[in-house]
Amino acid sequence: MYYDIVIVGGGPAGTAAGLVLSTFNKSICIIDKSFFPRPKLCAGIITQKTIQMIKKILPSFNFDKYVNTNKICLFSQHNTKCEITLEYPLILVEREQFDYELLLACKKAGVHIFEQTTFSEFIPEHNNLILMNGDILSYNVLIAADGIFSPIRKKIGVADIKKGFCLQNSINIYPNNSSLACLDKIYFDFANIPFGYNWILSNKNSTIIGTGVLAENTAYKQAFTEHSKLCTKLGISSSLGLRGAFLPIGDIANQLMHPYNNIILIGDAAGYANPITGEGIYYAILAGYYAGQAYQMDNKHFKDSFLSLISVTENDIKEIAKLSHHFYSEKMINNIIYQLKNCPDYISNICDEVFNLGRCSYQYFFEELTQLFR
Numbered sequence: 451m452y453y454d455i456v457i458v459g460g461g462p463a464g465t466a467a468g469l470v471l472s473t474f475n476k477s478i479c480i481i482d483k484s485f486f487p488r489p490k491l492c493a494g495i496i497t498q499k500t501i502q503m504i505k506k507i508l509p510s511f512n513f514d515k516y517v518n519t520n521k522i523c524l525f526s527q528h529n530t531k532c533e534i535t536l537e538y539p540l541i542l543v544e545r546e547q548f549d550y551e552l553l554l555a556c557k558k559a560g561v562h563i564f565e566q567t568t569f570s571e572f573i574p575e576h577n578n579l580i581l582m583n584g585d586i587l588s589y590n591v592l593i594a595a596d597g598i599f600s601p602i603r604k605k606i607g608v609a610d611i612k613k614g615f616c617l618q619n620s621i622n623i624y625p626n627n628s629s630l631a632c633l634d635k636i637y638f639d640f641a642n643i644p645f646g647y648n649w650i651l652s653n654k655n656s657t658i659i660g661t662g663v664l665a666e667n668t669a670y671k672q673a674f675t676e677h678s679k680l681c682t683k684l685g686i687s688s689s690l691g692l693r694g695a696f697l698p699i700g701d702i703a704n705q706l707m708h709p710y711n712n713i714i715l716i717g718d719a720a721g722y723a724n725p726i727t728g729e730g731i732y733y734a735i736l737a738g739y740y741a742g743q744a745y746q747m748d749n750k751h752f753k754d755s756f757l758s759l760i761s762v763t764e765n766d767i768k769e770i771a772k773l774s775h776h777f778y779s780e781k782m783i784n785n786i787i788y789q790l791k792n793c794p795d796y797i798s799n800i801c802d803e804v805f806n807l808g809r810c811s812y813q814y815f816f817e818e819l820t821q822l823f824r
């Protein structure tokens with residue numbers, strides 16, 4: 451079987467690439483090892499900049515079926531509470547449904563989808579993937595959107611990336627428990643986690659309780675300790691529907707290290723996520739979009755074109771990774787929340803501009819806070 455473009459992985463990165471590329475009259479397929487709709491561990495928080503990207507690649511996407519909120523509640527280590535109201539709401543998607551919708555849109559756009567399909571061998575020198583059933587899949591270009599553990603990344607000799615770790619329970623909303631009855635706010639609790647935070651939110655069907663550690667070495671142990679404390683505080687058993695998963699923390703895969711100009715990595719496979727917030731859906735969709743643009747610009751130098759388009763984003767992520775040490779220093783985070791509670795409107799506006807809309811840099815955020823603390 452031959453396709454002009456083979457995409458490995460049908461998450462937001464792979465489907466965004468599929469949707470953009472489907473407009474160029476080429477043969478495209480997505481292979482994914484799962485059968486959709488498939489479960490995906492995620493808080494499902496979608497920022498406004500992500501909404502804008504989705505509208506760009508799929509104008510018909512219907513956001514109305516998901517819960518949205520513009521109310522955020524922040525807690526510091528000493529339980530200082532600060533409430534902010536964003537001007538533009540965040541949408542809380544259920545990933546199982548969200549990813550499935552994007553995949554169906556790809557299918558409708560003419561992308562061939564192979565579910566429950568993976569490869570047993572990959573021969574990049576011959577542009578071939580050998581599927582588990584023995585079929586050979588040949589391509590002109592290959593896009594690896596195969597998640598944080600990307601088998602393609604490994605096969606082409608790109609060094610592994612550092613990973614943080616998250617734990618999350620998803621529990622059916624039960625209105626009798628007052629602390630967990632369908633919440634209209636998102637809670638971010640910076641607790642005692644040196645590099646990360648807890649989150650509590652409700653989407654349409656469940657309440658989600660999570661802990662993320664955005665640092666490599668101690669991530670696993672710390673996530674368990676802090677998550678268990680959080681669950682005790684909320685009066686639920688920490689093992690209730692508990693699952694864990696890894697996420698990128700700003701260590702970007704060096705794609706210059708591999709020799710194949712017709713292969714790129716996008717999304718988690720490339721390490722594209724925000725090392726302060728853990729936001730990854732936006733970067734996955736943006737990279738998928740750039741993959742489409744790069745193919746249109748120059749498919750003979752596909753990797754180079756892609757890397758040139760994504761370079762600003764990669765630099766932003768690297769910059770945010772440096773600032774994350776400052777952000778998560780104990781003094782800084784406690785100070786931020788302490789100060790925020792005195793000027794919620796001003797801070798709501800900065801959070802909109804920096805975190806939600808992506809119109810201002812993280813550097814700007816720190817400069818503004820430095821002024822505030824003076």
Ligand SMILES: Cc1cc2nc3c(=O)[nH]c(=O)nc-3n(C[C@H](O)[C@H](O)[C@H](O)COP(=O)(O)OP(=O)(O)OC[C@H]3O[C@@H](n4cnc5c(N)ncnc54)[C@H](O)[C@@H]3O)c2cc1C
Nearest residue numbers: 459461462463482483492493494495597616717718730731
């Ligand atoms: C607990 C947790 C909470 C998070 N919360 C948020 C949030 O609120 N907001 C946000 O923006 N981001 C969040 N993220 C990050 C976000 O989930 C990821 O950044 C995003 O899913 C990356 O998309 P992707 O398409 O690159 O990879 P994925 O969504 O992981 O998709 C990869 C796909 O590749 C397939 N695949 C893997 N290996 C193979 C193979 N060998 N063959 C075929 N297919 C394969 C998988 O089945 C999967 O469908 C969270 C992450 C975690 C762990």
